[in-house]
Amino acid sequence: MSRRHPSPPDRGASPRLAEDEHTLAAGLAAGTATRVLVMRLVMLGVLAVSAHLSDGVLHAGSHWFILSGYAASSLWLAVTARRRNSERLAWITTLLDAALAAYIVLEYMMAAAEAADEPGTLASRLPAFLLLLESGLTLRPRHTAAFVALVAGVWSGALGLGLLEPRLGLPPAGPHVFGLLSFLVAGAFVIEGSLRLRRGVATMLRLEHERASLARFVPAGIDLVRRDGPTALQPRHACLLALDIRGFSALTRLWGEARVLDWLLAVRALAHAAVTDWGGLVDKYVGDGVLAQFVDGAPAEQAAAALACVREIESRMHGMNEARRRQDLPPLALTASLHAGEVLVGVLDDGLRAEFTVLGPAMNALARVEARAKRENLSIAVSKRVMRLLGPAAPPARRLPRRPGEEDCPDLFGLDPVPLPVAAPAS
Template structure:
């Protein structure tokens, strides 16, 4: 398993592993030069030379073929075989004597190579290395016991359960400890990757502050009733445009549109609940309702009216079709939180308020207006309603809903009357967002009718 969180950590760990490998090589050379291999000089020379070649090869692989799982396993197997050969030189290759204890330097090499494998933090590699070394070590001790004592079973067992077996058990304990560390590292890395993926998914729909809040709250975001403002944004005639536009052009237009709408929603503290083709559903008051949800939702909708109008005009100047936007905005009680659907969990809101907001967006298209707001949302405003070319309409029947609703909609204003205000950036091309007269003018205490 390779970490995708911080690749530089994997590289640093590989560097430490390489350095430790050459420390082990230096110990092998010192052991040979200081006479720690009496009676097995040929075997020791073969181990030293082989280990040097393997070390050079491992460095080359780490440099030019990173991430090769089978190559990692191959080098671990070769290291284990060299340790086995070193054990053989001190246990079986020498003359048959009562004293067949290992030298200290030989043990150090075995433990250093174990730590070297442990630094890779992969349980599989630890098990491969330890399995080969321990199996060979115990087998050699058993063979030695048979060679020394063949008279009776008691002397055979006494010869087997000696100081050398204690060293083997110590090595096995070290293996177990390193295995546990590798297992804990795997678990921690999986959890970190899962958290990182969750944050990435949440960042597609929520502003950074809300993502942090959701991360801190963890699973404490179950479904519950709360008040929220729901906004639907949709493009008119986008389906016709999608049927004839080249795929690249379609993707560019849709990406610009989504980026503009999403950023405006985030700027006003809202969340993007979902994308449905060219439709976008936003929520103000999720996951935590606030007193000014309705105010921020209305301010966002008015900003979007201007922003999308300028985006449309910019597109027309560059040869794209005129894509007008329609926005529906409603306030009410919703059921919001994490909706668990088995293999897929979704952070969303459901309820009649959502359905009404979607139908208000459809009504905006039939009224040829960029924005329709329910009277319920205006009644929830903490501040004055921004003065604008508002037009009221009472007892509007919505499809699928028995009770009619009172709405206010914004009469479309000629583009020439708009004042230029702030800027936005799409694909590196700076354009100008306009700020409409109802936002640049002084606040009004009541809804103004143009």
């Protein structure tokens, strides 16, 4: 039976997967809206306490002005978040937060030139750290990095300016350098944690996307998805099974296509049930043939399951032929070919069509095993590699001599059918 296995180049993640990752990232950021709102309410409380304790030093009522502006911007962002470009709003929020944190730090540094106190120092730094956490909760590492850069830039600029121009009356740099370094370290931890979380979620998305793609082809319980990288096609050991109905063309000419089609569907259903029962998966149907794989477990377990599946199909075909005999229909005979080896297995998805496929030298060798088995009119043909995997459990078999032109075919063994019970004569 002829078989085609297209092998387009691996193009990496499909456009659909990339789009899903972008959508998920936006969804993660949007899903933090409630927590960010809570953080803003906490920030408003901190600013209210600070405004109550001091009218500000840059100008009268500056704290109340900033508090009112921050409250108004928070309300505006909450109202428009669902109706406007979320990415643009996120950048506006980041810039507003950075400006607020830098303002409070800078204002206290100027106030501390006259009378510094530890509670005031802590209160001035708290908004910067809280807003840093708020930025991290959005799971947008670039925004968090921009926030850290802006606040740290203003902070370090003020310290440098105080060293260069003592006449400005800025406080000594020593105590504030520690606060700046603490802020930078905290920013690095928040950014790194945000990146880790996004990578973890992206990996989970990839795995689920690939499992969803494979679910159309692979029975439950067989996991072909790798966790350490893309798995569009991955190397894997497999035991391969090819089934063909012998003399199918002659049956079609004699009985007609419509009637023979029903027989073919019955054989496919029988083979599919047996393959699934033994932990294999049906790759595809081509004409009157069935291609199946056994990829679960160790190579020896795959070979044992494949052979047991063939024996199961043999037994079920006997029952089917008994029923056909009673209907005066011709028996159907199958040729089963087994081979094993390393293959590339998975789903090829170019964004237009997804197809489950198996590629590799073992697939090409299986086609040669199958052709040789047909020439020898064998019921079951097993390659030498499968016999070695079976080990002591290998059944008695006869080795087939090579013929001219068969040098590229694996060494082949023919198995005798399992003796069937003899029906008792009717009394």
